[in-house]
Amino acid sequence: MLKNLLLTFGLIFATSFMAFAQEGALQGTVLDKETNEPIPFANIVLEIKGTQVGGATSDFDGKYQIKPLTPGKYNLKATFVGYKTLLIEGIIIGGLGQIRFYDVKLTSTSEVLDEVEVISYKVPLIDKDQTASGATVTAEEISKMPNRNANAVATTVGGVFSEDGERGSVRGARTGATATFIDGVRVIGNSSIPQSAIEQVDVILGGVPARYGDLTSGIINVTTKGPAREFGAGIELETSEFLDGYGHNRVGFNLMGPLIKGKNKNTSLLGFFIAGDINVNATSNPTSTGFYSLTDENLQILQDNPVRPTGTGSGTFTNGQFLRNSDLNHIKVAQNTGNESYNFIGNINIRTTETINLTVGGSYYYSNGNAYSYSATLANWDKNALYKSETYRGYVRFTQRFPSDPESTSAFKNFYYSLQFDYSKVKSERGDPNHWDDLWKYGYLGKFSTYKTPTYELGSDTVNGQLYEDVWLLNSWDFDTLVEWSPRDINPLVANYTSDYYDIYAGQPVGNYQNIDDLLLGNALLNGSSPQSIYSLYQSPGTNQTGYSKSNNDQYNMRMDASLDIGNHAIKLGFQYEQRTIRSIGYAPTGLWTLARDGKGLTNFHLRELDKANPELIKYNDHVDTIIYRRKYDANAQREFDKNLREALGLPVDGLDYIVMDSYDFDAGTIEYYDSDGQIHTTNLDPDDLDIGLFSPDELWNQGTNSAISYSGYDYEGNILSSQPAYEDFFNKKDDEGVFTRDIGAYEPIYMAGYIQDQFAFKDLIFNIGVRVDRFDANQKVLEDPFLLYPAHTVSNIDQVSGFQNVSHPGNMGDDYVVYVDKVNDPTKVVGYRNEYTWFNADGIEILDPSILDVGNGISPALLDQDQDRVTISSFKDYDPQISVMPRISFSFPISDEALFFAHYDVLTQRPNGVNFSDPSEYYFFMNRSDYLNNPSLEPTKTIDYELGYTQKVSNTSSVTFTTFYREMRNMIQAYRFNGAYPKDYTSYSNLDFGTVKGITAEYDLRRTENVRVRASYTLQFADATGSSTTTAAALIAAGLPNLRSTFPMPWDRRHAFNIVIDYRWGRGKNYNGPRINRNKSGKAPLEPLSDFGFSLTINGGSGTPYSASRNVQSPLSPQANLLKGTYGGSRKPWQFRLDLRVDKDFYFKSKKGAGGISSAYLNVYLQVLNVLDTRNIINVYSYTGNANDDGYLTAPEWQREINNQIDPTSFRQMYGNFVENPNNYSTPRQIRLGLIFNF
Template identity: 55%
Template sequence: MIRKLLFTLGIILATHVLVFSQATGTLRGRIIDKETKEPIPFANVIIEMNGVQAGGATSDFEGNYVIKPINPGKYDIRCSYVGYKTLLTKGIIIGAGKIEFYNIELEPTTVALSEIEVTSYKVPLIEKDQTTVGATVTAEQIDKMPNRSATAVAITVGGVFSSDGERGSVRGARSEATVTYIDGVKVTGSASLPPSAIEQVSVIISGLPAQYGDATSGVINITTKGPSNIYAGGFEAQTSELLDNFGYNRFGFNLQGPLIRKKNKETGESRSILGFFFAGDVILQGDAAPSPIGRWKVKDDVLQYLKENPLRPTGLGYGTYPNAAFLASDDLEYVKRSQNADAFNINLSGKIDLRLSSTTNFTLGGSTVYYKSNAFGYSRSLMNWENNPFHDELTYRGYARFTQRFPAAADSRSLIKNVYYSLQADYTKYHSRTQSAQHKDNLFKYGYLGRFDTYTVRSYELGSDTINGQVYNNVYIHNGYRDTMVTFQPSDFNRDLARYTETYYNFYPDVTGNWENFDQILLGGGYINGMSPSAIYSLWQAPGTVYNGYSEYDADQIGFNGMLSADIGNHEVQIGFQMEQRSESYYGYAPTYFWQLMRGLTNFHIRELDKSNPVLVSRDGVFQDTIYYYRKYDANSQRTFDRNLRKKLGLPVDGLDFINIDSYDFASKTINYYDKDGNLKTVTMGEDLFDVSLFDADELLNGGNSYVAYYGYDYTGKKLSSQPSFEDFLTKKNADGEFLREVPAFRPNYLATYIQDKFAFKDLIFNVGLRVDRYDANQLVLKDPYSIYPTLSVKEVQKIGDQIVSHPGNMGSDYVVYVDNATNPTTITGYRNGSVWYNATGIEIADPYILDAGSGVTPYLRNPSNQTLQKEAFQDYDPQWAFMPRISFSFPISDEALFFAHYDILTQRPQGENRFDITDYYFFKTRGTTLDNPNLKSPKTIDYELGFKQKLTNASALTLSAYYKEIRNEIQIYRYAGAYPRDYISYNNIDFGTVKGFTISYDLRRTSNVTMRASYTLQFADGTGSSPTTAAALIAARLPNLRTPMPLAWDRRHSFNVNIDYRYGEGKEYNGPRISRKNKPPVELLRNTGVNFTVIGGSGTPYTRSENITSAVSGGTRILKGSFYGSRLPWQFRIDAKLDKDIHIVWKKKEGEKPKESMLNIYLQMLNIFNFKNVMAVYPATGNPDDDGYLAAAEWQKEINQQLNPDTYRQLYRIYINNPSNYSSPRMIRLGLIFNF
């Protein structure tokens, strides 16, 4: 009843208020006379950004004023009143979801002319309403940081884990538990933005207000810049050429200004009512996968030799060896740049603001990111980098926001004041594609080596046959067909791959025993269409190996958000609502294997001989001792591909023509076939012959061993316009009667509503809220994950046959009954309630296999004779409702100290492994892969924190905080042991953990050239799994999941997050070295020059040691040494730096004009400045990143010495093991220039 009520309430709210958009802030304070300290009523206060008014208010009788909502950013405050100097305060920072308190003192004046007093705002060290933990960093601060991104800001916050500059776990949670917003739009796809577009980044890692949901760890809010009242812009160029080996180049630009101005009749000032901001970045990377230790590659001349001569004869008179298996050390070279791993990136961001009135705003904004690269692959890097796949992705998002305020009159006595609402609609599209850089979507060229012409004759044996009652003895009876020769004409599509077969033919020019048929070619080391060479020693891809994959992923997100806010007495109340609909679609092929599939499908129905219709071979009417048969046409076994192919070739569908699929020539568009009499013929096409649509869906699905995967698309790669049903998959056919097997897109929906109240009670400031989330996976799920067929429960089983049964008294009526045989049950063997098993007497058991009476663990089936996929076994996903109270408060002891604390309940919808794929169940008996679990629930976190902040000096403060988190219902791989008709592996909400931590943060404002934000965190992060696949090895070994918490993969016991800025000012604020000049001002050598450091590091993360040594080639079972995750990597530190100098440029002015100013900034960016090679991963037996112990282990010498060339094997293995990914990224140095005007 309550759920229905809340749902109804949500719909009502959605009708009136389309939910919260961007997190905004509030400015409030009191205006008083500077001399008398008396309140000033009816004073006017406005806030401006870049000269554009963003809000305003009038003070009440007590001098109090409130301005909201305010988008996060840096503003100027202008306060005026008759008889007082106008006060302009510059640089007040408004944070997302925060209240900024600023009291104003106006100075009386008797001067009639307007006077403006200009002051600079100083951010207070103690924020009275601090109820969240995190950091807010402005554009000016970001511009000086070594990395100018939201990620770079996030990793400087205490409690945020980063091993190599990335944003990882936040306070012990999985990385996906943190969400990112850009201008109020939840990020799907890339969160990249041009650095010049970022106005503010706010990171909340604890104490999330009720307005935030669908996150169990942290929130990153990015606010982009808005328009300006004047035209301004800038450009930036950055390069690493000549500074490092990685070829990084970037060009950026930004432009802003008014489109329409409106003049104030009273003041004469012209203000923008319609303005714009636009920024962009273009990035070119020569090496998008930089290595800290360089890379090894085969020398260019050697690689060219291997391409032309990929094989060598065995010397045995048959067969070949790959030449790459005999490489010498002189054939390899060390290089500092990854080969064929370049990338190109475009980032665009824009915003248009329309000020409809002093209380109404309309904003349009969005961003676009396009990225493409040749995707680096380690196994390809030695000698097959030319076949790196091409990957590209496109993200674009847009939003429209409408905000209207209803400010109360200054003399209003109303209980409800400062009402406003905000509506936002947004849309995000993300599309990615991975393909062969050469072949792209020409799928049938992936595995094409060339044209193979197979010559075939009838084969005979001595025997007998009876024809028309006459017996023919000791005659030649046709018994099949024999290939006599296969000729090969290589293609240029995969020239290096074709050389394997071409070389084999050159080595063995005699057809007999060498290339009479495909089997001989393959046994000799050649390849046919659809095949690729094996990796050299199972380590490195051989030259010419074609990337075998084509895939596209498409995701849409539509959101409607809004919020209604009002001050009700002393309470600042917000009511919000959020709706989100996602759609995810995908299709992918393994196109190289299409040739093997086509070869198997073509002619399948005419492979038998029609012995019921023999043909006597006669000459001049005289029988010549030979009997042959035509091929036998079997319509029932004819494959769709074969049928469609014959139609396209113009051959009779029911004909006996034998098509040689490998004889197709892309250049001439011809293909050969034998007619029914054995005559070789050729068909010439006017277009490419092959297309995915020649197959039907079942052929590509291949009984569960699929050549294709898809959802939201059909099997040919066409986007579906509707959501096919369960029944559609089983029954829907095309006009030719072939099953379409359509699989719907994944379309979960998310609905949330919240109410929060921020108020003061005596000296306490509370932020209390309740958020209610509703997540619906919007798909079918198994009613019982232990059976894909409907089962009977205790209440439904009163008899077995004619025998009345009596169930144990502790068995619930809905418990599943298990029997001895599925089709002919005679005895009850046990029961199950969820995942709890019982034997026949009702005693709980741990091992379900005890119930196996010889036919497996068998439930009592509702329809034992119908063990096919039935919708009765499924039900709709039960929407998950989450009620999340949020309580936080701050207690300012004085202006110099405060306590703060919070209690939160947080949930997040499943982030993966939860799509319903009907093909998993349709091919349940044959598909051995890990299945998604569409019935996953939302992980949950309960978060507690207590903190204290103390002002140390007028420029510094210290914060101490202790936190505790309980993590529940995390997702982990899981074996459904005892499932019917077989065990299977999927996922389940079984992981849990705890995080305990203590953080000390130090905040130093500009003092003697230095500002600093520094933190130290002591943390204990324990749980039963660090990712959904942590237990994969245990499950594969048929062992149970771990139920004892252990250190998580990111459990860094001691962490340091530091950002330091040392900078010289100018003029009176300059205190650096000078050069004196006679009769001239001294030269300030380091004027407006500074350096900024980001220091991230801490103790090592855990790993699991093994007692024995295993091989990267042949594997092996590791024997645990010590405890799971019981060993630690070395300490890790990364220091990034940026040295820059601002140069002010004043342009010559015309008489009567104000001088125009520009700013030139020259900087040197140095990432990992000391080139620390932090160890990111080690081998479990040795604890080293560059040696797994295999080559020196006595037990492996026999295997090593049995390789084709043991010396080459050792060398290639040694290089392979020293994987650059075991270390942190290398030092990168970039020189940049920014010019703003």
């Protein structure tokens, strides 16, 4: 830790770095409106919601500057003796770190009046400080949009991909490359905030300021509302209950005001803001095509009678394999997929002096619901998993300004600094809604009482030196005569499968339920078993869909920001230190019963043999006719589970009692066992004593094959570790009983960063030049060599091996090159070399295929220890921290007041995420692992971004902007096959993907003209890469192909895209220009029926996205290699369009209080319609047919034999046909919501 802190401060002094709260600034000149002469020493005050947040005094030249300013909408008040007080309302400060230029023009007067001149601020069409591309959307605009969350706002910006209303790729990057900030806090976990809390959303697509890092794409920066000088509140109600059938309901509220006012009662020294949303939804997954589900009557029949006899005299079929479409309903909403969420945010602003500000804020989000599972919609929806998640974050920000004396001639001015400390926690939990963390109940069906009798055979044996011939010799204690079944109600639907089986073969135990093997062969279910699925398509009733898992992640962050003007240079610098702690644990609890089962599992494993060394004579009529042998106690074979279970039962740990695990009765809290004489007994075992701690960690890991557990940052019993264990503890540490604890620490990466940035003007050019330095330390152990699990000799020390003292190596082989020999044990010659990922033969010639080095004994490195067969800590080293230097250069060039050029060059990097945790269990159980292994050595990904743009004023209220961009994406993470690795090949990940994105965006911005406001964009984009996700290469690897490196269109490569926002509304009062109804007869003023009425329409769409067509049918039942038709990503889905609408009207109420009270209250009634045209956009297609509802399997000639061999071909065809009509292949349907907002 000390080393990290020293390095942090070293970076501070080396690069003077970092902060995140992306403040802006306001500057300009105070002028006489008539003469245009500068006015020195004028007072400028900025307010937000009536609370003063900043101020300045103009200098000799009339110039002023106010900073730092958080994004939002401000009112500016300017005063000077001999001039009217001027109030400019609605000055918008963006979140892109820009300077807002505004010249204040005062009107002179010879009278002393309290008159205030009020004008409304108009955002300039040409912003000469425009060096970043993106958009700023204010609370006023957001409040009228159909969707009022930050991600929805982002989808209205050109260059942001969206197929179905979601926020997807930003300018062709992978979705995880975009970062979201809320009030300066980087978001981990859920990014939702209450809708009424949003003050402003800034979307940055390019020209990323140097203070932002750890991203390779865009930024979504959300600023929430702050306190107000006067009390205010609002409530919102929204529902779709009687409109669309999807059961959406939301209640929102907000409250703000002062807690302590200043002396003049016109300022707030201590203010607060709080907002919340409560959402309750009948489904989390509305679909446009619906689902097939069993009718209630048929579902009940299937649950009560799940199996039928095979007709062969033994065994059963599940009745789900004989369903017909006539047994089904087609329903609109997936059942049991409801959810609810609680979302709160707030802040307190403490203003101790004019120049010191302290803000404390935080948010809390909680959600729970039943997870949607498509395979469960037919017959098992009532077993949908339950999930719970929490995200909460808090921050403290201290800001102090040192305003410059307007009379000062110093070159150093306007210094301020800001300190921020924030903390975030994200928790999640998922499990069966009935059992949750009661793990033993997941697989429990009921009590199986097994009746045993010993068996004998004629033979002879010598006892105490005497031979006994033709006597009965006991050869087994475990001949089962009957398995008696007693169902329990813990998993009643699954228990019905076994109850049905017993009913079918009632009175016929022989061959059916004489022993456990009979039950398994007959397709009956035991404890730990799951029902057979319906043709591997749908879940059968009662199937447990999930295990139990939970996670608990923390983020600690400290940052500092400072700014200083030196001449005409605005210098910003700062630093950041962040550490995350990522913990998780997951169980596969259904299989615990199989793991523990007596005889074949962990129980009684040490009693499988007879103790023939200690025979016992049995006499009959004084004649020995029988010799018995007790069970043999094998202490070395006894499992920890068995020991712990016997202790819990009060049985001797070294006793010969045979415990029947499946005889456990949850209701009675009892279990049966046989004593050493073969007599059955029942003893107590409280359900609370039946916990996961009965197992040892190794028993749950099960040698890495079908493991019942995975964890990090927790112990194996689910408790958070109080301290971080050493990496080698997993290999070596034991408890007091000598049992390996297998501790795995949490993932605790450390991220540090810093920047320095200079913003200045040179003639007409405005430059923003900076450099950012990131340091990422995964803070974990990594393999010394990803191709070697065990250390090996290199060229420099191979002479230590007998017989290799005088080996001559090719001259191009370096000392650190790994040496490969003809065989691991007792090698005789060198056959090749390797330098990192490059292979050479014995002559030093580079080769592409390492299998050339296999001379009959496998690819064999010259191991340091030829007998090593388990990984140890010697194979690992510390992660090498990665330092990334990222220059950022942007500039703007105003050609005139009506045109502007702008450009930027950015280098962006992002830490590796998701597949880089160093899990020691992966290496310890390496030989039994067949899935992907993480690569803890991954490096940050990198993007180089170029952009050139031009903005032109079209009219007094509109402008157009043309932007061209080019992005190079490097070091992206992709699956990689480590061919030639020892002791076996494996698949992991590597930084080998790359890609390019190029495009042009045309934007049209029409400010409100008469009634209409329009934002529109068109983007032409080409996004190609060697992979679109970390597993794109999986199909190539599965086909045995090498790690190919060719670029193809990415799934979000939408060639033509458009985003349009149209807001049309009538004003009120003098701004109303709609139809009027005259009331001349009554003498009343005309009615204005459309006053404060309007609508907002967002339109998103574009050309179809790519997919790879295949020449062969790709079926979920018969997975096989895709025989590519054409090129990868060479086919296109249809065009897509989506329209969202909001229609609303405001009703204002006059204030009943005086001038110092509440100014007004209003009611807004709105109708929100998502996907107005109910368009069924195709999101996914099947690669063989190109259709969304048919994969071609049922009609393919090559699959007819397999189809006709199904238990019921007719049922199979119908169920399969229903299954491929997957509603998730289409966009979400029309959703209609009615709401009202009351603010006062």
